Amino acid sequence: MARWWPRRRASTPVLPGLELDGDSDVREQTCDRCGRPYLLVTSYLLVNGSAHCVTKTALHDHDGPEAWVDVVFGTFVEGAVDHVTFGCRVGPVDGSRDPAATAVDAAAPYGQSEFWGRKLSRADALAHPRIREFWEVVDHVLLHEPAVEHHVYHR
16 A cells, blocks of 8 residues: 555544654764665654654665655663564655655664564554554654655655
8 A cells, every 4th residue: 555645634633732852863974775875864753742652664675766854753861672663665656757655664773672672573563553643753854854854755
């Protein structure tokens, strides 16, 4: 199931007051798959001024510009063990000139750690009660994080 971008919200936001917490951390990494450099963008998001989630977005250019977005929800205090991670790929798809997003297995290239918590499979993510919240965070990062928005939409 792919989601087409840009997307217009058909309903009331699940997360009113969602915002980026300052500038994101942008670091150059080397892709294990192709050996080329890519950017890894770490963003912290707030809801009404309180910590809500962390996103890690890998900006690759394998088959056109791709953004691999992992969203970690949970309590962000030392020792918290309630984290759950969703993942998606945003990029080109056959038959469309616009990028699309699809849920994927979360944080696949990363090892297991308390930070990621429970890394959801695609099937688990699509059935999870926080799926609408996940897509809203992805929308927000795609539209409001400058490095991600530029990579995906070439603006």
